[in-house]
Amino acid sequence: MEFQKTKAKLKYKTIGIAGCGGLGSNAAVALARVGIGKLIIADFDKxxxxxxxxxxxxxxxxxxxxxxxxxxxxxxxxxxxxxxxHTIKLTSKDVVELYKECDVIVEAFDKAEMKEMIVETVLSEFPAKPIVCGVGLAGWGGNELIKVERYDNLYIVGDHIYETSEDDPPIAPRVGIVANMMANVVLELLLGKDK
Amino acid sequence: MKIILNNREEILNTTKGNLTINELLKLKKFSFTRLVVKINSKLIKRENFDSASFQENDNVEIIHMISGG
Structure with a gap:
Protein backbone atom coordinates (compact mmCIF):
# COMPACT_ATOMS: atom_id res chain seq x y z
CA MET A 1 0.00 0.00 0.00
CA GLU A 2 1.29 3.48 -0.84
CA PHE A 3 2.29 5.58 2.14
CA GLN A 4 -0.35 8.22 1.36
CA LYS A 5 -3.04 5.52 1.45
CA THR A 6 -1.88 4.10 4.80
CA LYS A 7 -1.74 7.64 6.15
CA ALA A 8 -5.30 8.30 5.02
CA LYS A 9 -6.47 5.18 6.88
CA LEU A 10 -4.50 5.93 10.04
CA LYS A 11 -5.82 9.49 10.19
CA TYR A 12 -9.10 8.27 11.69
CA LYS A 13 -7.52 6.06 14.35
CA THR A 14 -6.96 6.77 18.04
CA ILE A 15 -4.33 5.02 20.12
CA GLY A 16 -4.08 5.16 23.90
CA ILE A 17 -0.58 5.01 25.34
CA ALA A 18 -0.25 4.33 29.07
CA GLY A 19 3.16 5.56 30.21
CA CYS A 20 5.57 7.94 28.45
CA GLY A 21 8.88 6.33 29.38
CA GLY A 22 11.11 4.15 27.22
CA LEU A 23 8.31 2.15 25.61
CA GLY A 24 5.65 4.85 25.50
CA SER A 25 7.72 7.75 24.17
CA ASN A 26 9.34 5.67 21.41
CA ALA A 27 6.12 3.89 20.37
CA ALA A 28 4.26 7.24 20.32
CA VAL A 29 6.90 8.83 18.09
CA ALA A 30 6.82 5.89 15.66
CA LEU A 31 3.03 6.11 15.41
CA ALA A 32 3.16 9.89 15.03
CA ARG A 33 5.66 9.62 12.16
CA VAL A 34 3.34 7.34 10.18
CA GLY A 35 0.44 9.74 10.70
CA ILE A 36 -1.84 8.25 13.33
CA GLY A 37 -4.86 10.52 13.84
CA LYS A 38 -4.88 10.85 17.60
CA LEU A 39 -2.75 9.77 20.54
CA ILE A 40 -3.95 9.81 24.14
CA ILE A 41 -0.83 9.73 26.31
CA ALA A 42 -0.49 9.62 30.10
CA ASP A 43 2.34 9.67 32.63
CA PHE A 44 2.68 11.11 36.16
CA ASP A 45 6.45 11.52 36.13
CA LYS A 46 9.05 14.18 35.32
CA HIS A 86 -2.49 13.72 30.81
CA THR A 87 -0.16 14.11 33.79
CA ILE A 88 -1.72 11.46 35.99
CA LYS A 89 -0.89 8.23 37.80
CA LEU A 90 -3.43 6.00 36.09
CA THR A 91 -5.85 3.90 38.11
CA SER A 92 -8.18 1.25 36.72
CA LYS A 93 -10.99 3.84 36.67
CA ASP A 94 -8.86 6.35 34.71
CA VAL A 95 -7.92 3.68 32.17
CA VAL A 96 -11.60 3.07 31.45
CA GLU A 97 -12.36 6.79 31.27
CA LEU A 98 -9.37 7.92 29.16
CA TYR A 99 -9.06 4.99 26.77
CA LYS A 100 -12.66 3.97 26.09
CA GLU A 101 -12.67 5.52 22.60
CA CYS A 102 -9.27 4.11 21.54
CA ASP A 103 -8.91 1.59 18.72
CA VAL A 104 -5.88 0.01 20.40
CA ILE A 105 -4.26 0.47 23.82
CA VAL A 106 -0.49 0.39 24.26
CA GLU A 107 0.70 -0.62 27.73
CA ALA A 108 3.99 1.18 28.33
CA PHE A 109 4.39 1.20 32.09
CA ASP A 110 7.60 0.41 33.91
CA LYS A 111 6.28 -1.45 36.97
CA ALA A 112 4.92 -5.01 36.74
CA GLU A 113 2.00 -4.25 39.07
CA MET A 114 0.87 -1.42 36.77
CA LYS A 115 1.12 -3.74 33.75
CA GLU A 116 -1.04 -6.27 35.60
CA MET A 117 -3.56 -3.56 36.52
CA ILE A 118 -4.07 -2.25 32.98
CA VAL A 119 -4.19 -5.68 31.34
CA GLU A 120 -6.79 -6.90 33.86
CA THR A 121 -8.80 -3.70 33.44
CA VAL A 122 -8.81 -3.84 29.64
CA LEU A 123 -9.57 -7.59 29.53
CA SER A 124 -12.52 -7.21 31.88
CA GLU A 125 -13.88 -3.81 30.79
CA PHE A 126 -13.09 -3.83 27.04
CA PRO A 127 -12.72 -7.50 26.06
CA ALA A 128 -12.96 -6.64 22.35
CA LYS A 129 -10.25 -3.96 22.44
CA PRO A 130 -6.70 -5.00 21.53
CA ILE A 131 -3.99 -4.22 24.07
CA VAL A 132 -0.30 -4.38 23.23
CA CYS A 133 1.97 -4.89 26.19
CA GLY A 134 5.78 -4.71 26.62
CA VAL A 135 7.30 -7.49 28.73
CA GLY A 136 11.04 -8.15 28.98
CA LEU A 137 13.47 -5.63 27.53
CA ALA A 138 16.34 -5.27 29.98
CA GLY A 139 20.00 -5.14 28.97
CA TRP A 140 21.40 -5.56 25.48
CA GLY A 141 21.79 -8.23 22.78
CA GLY A 142 19.53 -11.25 22.51
CA ASN A 143 17.70 -9.89 19.45
CA GLU A 144 16.49 -13.40 18.67
CA LEU A 145 14.69 -13.62 22.03
CA ILE A 146 12.37 -10.72 21.28
CA LYS A 147 9.00 -11.84 19.92
CA VAL A 148 5.27 -11.21 19.86
CA GLU A 149 2.98 -13.65 21.63
CA ARG A 150 -0.78 -13.38 21.13
CA TYR A 151 -3.47 -14.35 23.67
CA ASP A 152 -6.85 -13.37 22.13
CA ASN A 153 -6.77 -9.57 22.09
CA LEU A 154 -3.69 -9.32 24.29
CA TYR A 155 -0.35 -9.02 22.50
CA ILE A 156 2.83 -9.42 24.55
CA VAL A 157 6.00 -8.01 22.98
CA GLY A 158 9.48 -8.55 24.40
CA ASP A 159 11.71 -11.38 25.57
CA HIS A 160 9.16 -12.30 28.31
CA ILE A 161 12.10 -13.05 30.63
CA TYR A 162 14.46 -10.26 31.58
CA GLU A 163 13.25 -7.88 34.24
CA THR A 164 15.03 -4.56 34.64
CA SER A 165 17.30 -4.17 37.67
CA GLU A 166 20.45 -2.25 38.63
CA ASP A 167 22.52 -4.97 37.00
CA ASP A 168 20.28 -5.22 33.96
CA PRO A 169 19.04 -1.72 33.18
CA PRO A 170 16.79 -0.70 30.30
CA ILE A 171 18.82 1.02 27.55
CA ALA A 172 18.03 2.52 24.16
CA PRO A 173 18.56 -0.26 21.59
CA ARG A 174 16.54 -3.04 23.21
CA VAL A 175 13.85 -0.74 24.63
CA GLY A 176 13.60 0.91 21.21
CA ILE A 177 13.28 -2.46 19.47
CA VAL A 178 10.43 -3.52 21.75
CA ALA A 179 8.71 -0.10 21.51
CA ASN A 180 8.90 -0.13 17.71
CA MET A 181 7.73 -3.75 17.57
CA MET A 182 4.75 -2.70 19.67
CA ALA A 183 4.01 0.15 17.23
CA ASN A 184 4.37 -2.37 14.40
CA VAL A 185 1.75 -4.64 16.03
CA VAL A 186 -0.55 -1.61 16.32
CA LEU A 187 -0.17 -0.93 12.58
CA GLU A 188 -0.94 -4.55 11.77
CA LEU A 189 -4.08 -4.34 13.89
CA LEU A 190 -5.19 -1.12 12.20
CA LEU A 191 -4.23 -1.85 8.60
CA GLY A 192 -4.34 -5.63 8.42
CA LYS A 193 -1.47 -7.94 7.70
CA ASP A 194 1.07 -6.73 5.15
CA LYS A 195 3.72 -9.45 5.40
CA MET B 1 -3.86 -34.06 32.51
CA LYS B 2 -3.44 -32.58 29.04
CA ILE B 3 -4.20 -28.86 28.68
CA ILE B 4 -3.22 -25.96 26.46
CA LEU B 5 -0.92 -23.77 28.56
CA ASN B 6 0.12 -20.46 27.00
CA ASN B 7 -0.73 -21.56 23.46
CA ARG B 8 1.17 -24.86 23.76
CA GLU B 9 0.08 -28.37 24.62
CA GLU B 10 1.20 -29.37 28.09
CA ILE B 11 0.89 -32.64 30.00
CA LEU B 12 0.52 -31.98 33.71
CA ASN B 13 1.84 -34.55 36.14
CA THR B 14 -1.24 -35.04 38.30
CA THR B 15 -3.89 -37.65 38.98
CA LYS B 16 -6.56 -35.06 39.78
CA GLY B 17 -9.42 -34.36 37.38
CA ASN B 18 -9.54 -30.68 38.31
CA LEU B 19 -6.78 -28.28 39.25
CA THR B 20 -7.03 -24.78 40.68
CA ILE B 21 -4.79 -21.96 39.48
CA ASN B 22 -2.81 -22.03 42.74
CA GLU B 23 -2.30 -25.78 42.35
CA LEU B 24 -1.04 -25.23 38.81
CA LEU B 25 1.35 -22.47 39.92
CA LYS B 26 2.76 -24.83 42.56
CA LEU B 27 2.98 -27.77 40.19
CA LYS B 28 4.80 -25.71 37.54
CA LYS B 29 6.90 -23.95 40.21
CA PHE B 30 5.83 -20.58 38.80
CA SER B 31 6.91 -17.98 41.31
CA PHE B 32 6.04 -14.79 39.45
CA THR B 33 4.36 -12.20 41.62
CA ARG B 34 2.48 -10.33 38.89
CA LEU B 35 0.25 -12.46 36.70
CA VAL B 36 -2.60 -12.23 34.28
CA VAL B 37 -4.53 -15.52 34.33
CA LYS B 38 -7.24 -16.77 32.01
CA ILE B 39 -9.13 -20.05 31.76
CA ASN B 40 -10.81 -20.56 28.38
CA SER B 41 -10.43 -16.83 27.65
CA LYS B 42 -12.10 -15.80 30.92
CA LEU B 43 -10.04 -13.53 33.18
CA ILE B 44 -9.40 -15.00 36.64
CA LYS B 45 -8.69 -12.46 39.38
CA ARG B 46 -6.11 -13.18 42.05
CA GLU B 47 -8.72 -13.63 44.81
CA ASN B 48 -10.09 -16.60 42.84
CA PHE B 49 -6.80 -18.44 42.27
CA ASP B 50 -7.79 -20.95 45.00
CA SER B 51 -11.28 -21.58 43.66
CA ALA B 52 -11.09 -21.21 39.87
CA SER B 53 -10.29 -24.58 38.34
CA PHE B 54 -9.78 -26.22 34.98
CA GLN B 55 -9.76 -29.74 33.59
CA GLU B 56 -8.51 -31.83 30.67
CA ASN B 57 -8.38 -29.96 27.31
CA ASP B 58 -8.97 -26.54 28.85
CA ASN B 59 -7.07 -23.53 27.58
CA VAL B 60 -5.12 -21.90 30.40
CA GLU B 61 -3.02 -18.76 30.15
CA ILE B 62 -0.60 -17.69 32.85
CA ILE B 63 1.04 -14.54 31.59
CA HIS B 64 3.67 -13.06 33.86
CA MET B 65 4.27 -9.35 33.97
CA ILE B 66 7.79 -8.18 34.68
CA SER B 67 9.07 -4.65 35.27
CA GLY B 68 10.76 -2.60 32.55
CA GLY B 69 9.52 0.10 30.26
Missing part, protein backbone atom coordinates in the same frame (compact mmCIF):
# COMPACT_ATOMS: atom_id res chain seq x y z
CA UNK A 47 12.03 13.71 32.99
CA UNK A 48 15.30 12.83 34.72
CA UNK A 49 18.78 12.75 33.24
CA UNK A 50 18.85 8.96 33.72
CA UNK A 51 15.86 8.63 31.36
CA UNK A 52 17.79 10.01 28.39
CA UNK A 53 19.53 6.68 27.77
CA UNK A 54 16.32 5.45 26.13
CA UNK A 55 13.41 7.90 26.26
CA UNK A 56 12.41 10.32 23.49
CA UNK A 57 13.33 13.51 25.36
CA UNK A 58 16.18 15.99 25.19
CA UNK A 59 18.76 17.25 27.67
CA UNK A 60 17.13 20.68 27.92
CA UNK A 61 13.81 19.03 28.89
CA UNK A 62 15.07 17.53 32.18
CA UNK A 63 12.71 18.43 35.04
CA UNK A 64 9.61 18.82 32.86
CA UNK A 65 6.58 16.53 33.03
CA UNK A 66 6.83 13.72 30.50
CA UNK A 67 3.31 13.71 29.01
CA UNK A 68 3.11 17.40 27.93
CA UNK A 69 6.77 17.34 26.84
CA UNK A 70 6.18 14.28 24.65
CA UNK A 71 3.24 16.18 23.14
CA UNK A 72 5.67 19.04 22.28
CA UNK A 73 8.17 16.62 20.71
CA UNK A 74 5.47 14.90 18.66
CA UNK A 75 4.22 18.30 17.47
CA UNK A 76 7.72 19.09 16.22
CA UNK A 77 7.80 15.81 14.25
CA UNK A 78 4.25 15.75 12.90
CA UNK A 79 1.92 18.62 13.80
CA UNK A 80 -1.02 16.83 12.12
CA UNK A 81 -1.25 14.34 14.99
CA UNK A 82 -3.75 15.28 17.64
CA UNK A 83 -2.24 14.58 21.06
CA UNK A 84 -4.12 14.55 24.33
CA UNK A 85 -1.60 14.56 27.20
Missing amino acids: IEESNLNRQYFFFDQIGKYKAPTLLENINRINPDVLVEA
Whole structure:
Protein backbone atom coordinates (compact mmCIF):
# COMPACT_ATOMS: atom_id res chain seq x y z
CA MET A 1 0.00 0.00 0.00
CA GLU A 2 1.29 3.48 -0.84
CA PHE A 3 2.29 5.58 2.14
CA GLN A 4 -0.35 8.22 1.36
CA LYS A 5 -3.04 5.52 1.45
CA THR A 6 -1.88 4.10 4.80
CA LYS A 7 -1.74 7.64 6.15
CA ALA A 8 -5.30 8.30 5.02
CA LYS A 9 -6.47 5.18 6.88
CA LEU A 10 -4.50 5.93 10.04
CA LYS A 11 -5.82 9.49 10.19
CA TYR A 12 -9.10 8.27 11.69
CA LYS A 13 -7.52 6.06 14.35
CA THR A 14 -6.96 6.77 18.04
CA ILE A 15 -4.33 5.02 20.12
CA GLY A 16 -4.08 5.16 23.90
CA ILE A 17 -0.58 5.01 25.34
CA ALA A 18 -0.25 4.33 29.07
CA GLY A 19 3.16 5.56 30.21
CA CYS A 20 5.57 7.94 28.45
CA GLY A 21 8.88 6.33 29.38
CA GLY A 22 11.11 4.15 27.22
CA LEU A 23 8.31 2.15 25.61
CA GLY A 24 5.65 4.85 25.50
CA SER A 25 7.72 7.75 24.17
CA ASN A 26 9.34 5.67 21.41
CA ALA A 27 6.12 3.89 20.37
CA ALA A 28 4.26 7.24 20.32
CA VAL A 29 6.90 8.83 18.09
CA ALA A 30 6.82 5.89 15.66
CA LEU A 31 3.03 6.11 15.41
CA ALA A 32 3.16 9.89 15.03
CA ARG A 33 5.66 9.62 12.16
CA VAL A 34 3.34 7.34 10.18
CA GLY A 35 0.44 9.74 10.70
CA ILE A 36 -1.84 8.25 13.33
CA GLY A 37 -4.86 10.52 13.84
CA LYS A 38 -4.88 10.85 17.60
CA LEU A 39 -2.75 9.77 20.54
CA ILE A 40 -3.95 9.81 24.14
CA ILE A 41 -0.83 9.73 26.31
CA ALA A 42 -0.49 9.62 30.10
CA ASP A 43 2.34 9.67 32.63
CA PHE A 44 2.68 11.11 36.16
CA ASP A 45 6.45 11.52 36.13
CA LYS A 46 9.05 14.18 35.32
CA ILE A 47 12.03 13.71 32.99
CA GLU A 48 15.30 12.83 34.72
CA GLU A 49 18.78 12.75 33.24
CA SER A 50 18.85 8.96 33.72
CA ASN A 51 15.86 8.63 31.36
CA LEU A 52 17.79 10.01 28.39
CA ASN A 53 19.53 6.68 27.77
CA ARG A 54 16.32 5.45 26.13
CA GLN A 55 13.41 7.90 26.26
CA TYR A 56 12.41 10.32 23.49
CA PHE A 57 13.33 13.51 25.36
CA PHE A 58 16.18 15.99 25.19
CA PHE A 59 18.76 17.25 27.67
CA ASP A 60 17.13 20.68 27.92
CA GLN A 61 13.81 19.03 28.89
CA ILE A 62 15.07 17.53 32.18
CA GLY A 63 12.71 18.43 35.04
CA LYS A 64 9.61 18.82 32.86
CA TYR A 65 6.58 16.53 33.03
CA LYS A 66 6.83 13.72 30.50
CA ALA A 67 3.31 13.71 29.01
CA PRO A 68 3.11 17.40 27.93
CA THR A 69 6.77 17.34 26.84
CA LEU A 70 6.18 14.28 24.65
CA LEU A 71 3.24 16.18 23.14
CA GLU A 72 5.67 19.04 22.28
CA ASN A 73 8.17 16.62 20.71
CA ILE A 74 5.47 14.90 18.66
CA ASN A 75 4.22 18.30 17.47
CA ARG A 76 7.72 19.09 16.22
CA ILE A 77 7.80 15.81 14.25
CA ASN A 78 4.25 15.75 12.90
CA PRO A 79 1.92 18.62 13.80
CA ASP A 80 -1.02 16.83 12.12
CA VAL A 81 -1.25 14.34 14.99
CA LEU A 82 -3.75 15.28 17.64
CA VAL A 83 -2.24 14.58 21.06
CA GLU A 84 -4.12 14.55 24.33
CA ALA A 85 -1.60 14.56 27.20
CA HIS A 86 -2.49 13.72 30.81
CA THR A 87 -0.16 14.11 33.79
CA ILE A 88 -1.72 11.46 35.99
CA LYS A 89 -0.89 8.23 37.80
CA LEU A 90 -3.43 6.00 36.09
CA THR A 91 -5.85 3.90 38.11
CA SER A 92 -8.18 1.25 36.72
CA LYS A 93 -10.99 3.84 36.67
CA ASP A 94 -8.86 6.35 34.71
CA VAL A 95 -7.92 3.68 32.17
CA VAL A 96 -11.60 3.07 31.45
CA GLU A 97 -12.36 6.79 31.27
CA LEU A 98 -9.37 7.92 29.16
CA TYR A 99 -9.06 4.99 26.77
CA LYS A 100 -12.66 3.97 26.09
CA GLU A 101 -12.67 5.52 22.60
CA CYS A 102 -9.27 4.11 21.54
CA ASP A 103 -8.91 1.59 18.72
CA VAL A 104 -5.88 0.01 20.40
CA ILE A 105 -4.26 0.47 23.82
CA VAL A 106 -0.49 0.39 24.26
CA GLU A 107 0.70 -0.62 27.73
CA ALA A 108 3.99 1.18 28.33
CA PHE A 109 4.39 1.20 32.09
CA ASP A 110 7.60 0.41 33.91
CA LYS A 111 6.28 -1.45 36.97
CA ALA A 112 4.92 -5.01 36.74
CA GLU A 113 2.00 -4.25 39.07
CA MET A 114 0.87 -1.42 36.77
CA LYS A 115 1.12 -3.74 33.75
CA GLU A 116 -1.04 -6.27 35.60
CA MET A 117 -3.56 -3.56 36.52
CA ILE A 118 -4.07 -2.25 32.98
CA VAL A 119 -4.19 -5.68 31.34
CA GLU A 120 -6.79 -6.90 33.86
CA THR A 121 -8.80 -3.70 33.44
CA VAL A 122 -8.81 -3.84 29.64
CA LEU A 123 -9.57 -7.59 29.53
CA SER A 124 -12.52 -7.21 31.88
CA GLU A 125 -13.88 -3.81 30.79
CA PHE A 126 -13.09 -3.83 27.04
CA PRO A 127 -12.72 -7.50 26.06
CA ALA A 128 -12.96 -6.64 22.35
CA LYS A 129 -10.25 -3.96 22.44
CA PRO A 130 -6.70 -5.00 21.53
CA ILE A 131 -3.99 -4.22 24.07
CA VAL A 132 -0.30 -4.38 23.23
CA CYS A 133 1.97 -4.89 26.19
CA GLY A 134 5.78 -4.71 26.62
CA VAL A 135 7.30 -7.49 28.73
CA GLY A 136 11.04 -8.15 28.98
CA LEU A 137 13.47 -5.63 27.53
CA ALA A 138 16.34 -5.27 29.98
CA GLY A 139 20.00 -5.14 28.97
CA TRP A 140 21.40 -5.56 25.48
CA GLY A 141 21.79 -8.23 22.78
CA GLY A 142 19.53 -11.25 22.51
CA ASN A 143 17.70 -9.89 19.45
CA GLU A 144 16.49 -13.40 18.67
CA LEU A 145 14.69 -13.62 22.03
CA ILE A 146 12.37 -10.72 21.28
CA LYS A 147 9.00 -11.84 19.92
CA VAL A 148 5.27 -11.21 19.86
CA GLU A 149 2.98 -13.65 21.63
CA ARG A 150 -0.78 -13.38 21.13
CA TYR A 151 -3.47 -14.35 23.67
CA ASP A 152 -6.85 -13.37 22.13
CA ASN A 153 -6.77 -9.57 22.09
CA LEU A 154 -3.69 -9.32 24.29
CA TYR A 155 -0.35 -9.02 22.50
CA ILE A 156 2.83 -9.42 24.55
CA VAL A 157 6.00 -8.01 22.98
CA GLY A 158 9.48 -8.55 24.40
CA ASP A 159 11.71 -11.38 25.57
CA HIS A 160 9.16 -12.30 28.31
CA ILE A 161 12.10 -13.05 30.63
CA TYR A 162 14.46 -10.26 31.58
CA GLU A 163 13.25 -7.88 34.24
CA THR A 164 15.03 -4.56 34.64
CA SER A 165 17.30 -4.17 37.67
CA GLU A 166 20.45 -2.25 38.63
CA ASP A 167 22.52 -4.97 37.00
CA ASP A 168 20.28 -5.22 33.96
CA PRO A 169 19.04 -1.72 33.18
CA PRO A 170 16.79 -0.70 30.30
CA ILE A 171 18.82 1.02 27.55
CA ALA A 172 18.03 2.52 24.16
CA PRO A 173 18.56 -0.26 21.59
CA ARG A 174 16.54 -3.04 23.21
CA VAL A 175 13.85 -0.74 24.63
CA GLY A 176 13.60 0.91 21.21
CA ILE A 177 13.28 -2.46 19.47
CA VAL A 178 10.43 -3.52 21.75
CA ALA A 179 8.71 -0.10 21.51
CA ASN A 180 8.90 -0.13 17.71
CA MET A 181 7.73 -3.75 17.57
CA MET A 182 4.75 -2.70 19.67
CA ALA A 183 4.01 0.15 17.23
CA ASN A 184 4.37 -2.37 14.40
CA VAL A 185 1.75 -4.64 16.03
CA VAL A 186 -0.55 -1.61 16.32
CA LEU A 187 -0.17 -0.93 12.58
CA GLU A 188 -0.94 -4.55 11.77
CA LEU A 189 -4.08 -4.34 13.89
CA LEU A 190 -5.19 -1.12 12.20
CA LEU A 191 -4.23 -1.85 8.60
CA GLY A 192 -4.34 -5.63 8.42
CA LYS A 193 -1.47 -7.94 7.70
CA ASP A 194 1.07 -6.73 5.15
CA LYS A 195 3.72 -9.45 5.40
CA MET B 1 -3.86 -34.06 32.51
CA LYS B 2 -3.44 -32.58 29.04
CA ILE B 3 -4.20 -28.86 28.68
CA ILE B 4 -3.22 -25.96 26.46
CA LEU B 5 -0.92 -23.77 28.56
CA ASN B 6 0.12 -20.46 27.00
CA ASN B 7 -0.73 -21.56 23.46
CA ARG B 8 1.17 -24.86 23.76
CA GLU B 9 0.08 -28.37 24.62
CA GLU B 10 1.20 -29.37 28.09
CA ILE B 11 0.89 -32.64 30.00
CA LEU B 12 0.52 -31.98 33.71
CA ASN B 13 1.84 -34.55 36.14
CA THR B 14 -1.24 -35.04 38.30
CA THR B 15 -3.89 -37.65 38.98
CA LYS B 16 -6.56 -35.06 39.78
CA GLY B 17 -9.42 -34.36 37.38
CA ASN B 18 -9.54 -30.68 38.31
CA LEU B 19 -6.78 -28.28 39.25
CA THR B 20 -7.03 -24.78 40.68
CA ILE B 21 -4.79 -21.96 39.48
CA ASN B 22 -2.81 -22.03 42.74
CA GLU B 23 -2.30 -25.78 42.35
CA LEU B 24 -1.04 -25.23 38.81
CA LEU B 25 1.35 -22.47 39.92
CA LYS B 26 2.76 -24.83 42.56
CA LEU B 27 2.98 -27.77 40.19
CA LYS B 28 4.80 -25.71 37.54
CA LYS B 29 6.90 -23.95 40.21
CA PHE B 30 5.83 -20.58 38.80
CA SER B 31 6.91 -17.98 41.31
CA PHE B 32 6.04 -14.79 39.45
CA THR B 33 4.36 -12.20 41.62
CA ARG B 34 2.48 -10.33 38.89
CA LEU B 35 0.25 -12.46 36.70
CA VAL B 36 -2.60 -12.23 34.28
CA VAL B 37 -4.53 -15.52 34.33
CA LYS B 38 -7.24 -16.77 32.01
CA ILE B 39 -9.13 -20.05 31.76
CA ASN B 40 -10.81 -20.56 28.38
CA SER B 41 -10.43 -16.83 27.65
CA LYS B 42 -12.10 -15.80 30.92
CA LEU B 43 -10.04 -13.53 33.18
CA ILE B 44 -9.40 -15.00 36.64
CA LYS B 45 -8.69 -12.46 39.38
CA ARG B 46 -6.11 -13.18 42.05
CA GLU B 47 -8.72 -13.63 44.81
CA ASN B 48 -10.09 -16.60 42.84
CA PHE B 49 -6.80 -18.44 42.27
CA ASP B 50 -7.79 -20.95 45.00
CA SER B 51 -11.28 -21.58 43.66
CA ALA B 52 -11.09 -21.21 39.87
CA SER B 53 -10.29 -24.58 38.34
CA PHE B 54 -9.78 -26.22 34.98
CA GLN B 55 -9.76 -29.74 33.59
CA GLU B 56 -8.51 -31.83 30.67
CA ASN B 57 -8.38 -29.96 27.31
CA ASP B 58 -8.97 -26.54 28.85
CA ASN B 59 -7.07 -23.53 27.58
CA VAL B 60 -5.12 -21.90 30.40
CA GLU B 61 -3.02 -18.76 30.15
CA ILE B 62 -0.60 -17.69 32.85
CA ILE B 63 1.04 -14.54 31.59
CA HIS B 64 3.67 -13.06 33.86
CA MET B 65 4.27 -9.35 33.97
CA ILE B 66 7.79 -8.18 34.68
CA SER B 67 9.07 -4.65 35.27
CA GLY B 68 10.76 -2.60 32.55
CA GLY B 69 9.52 0.10 30.26
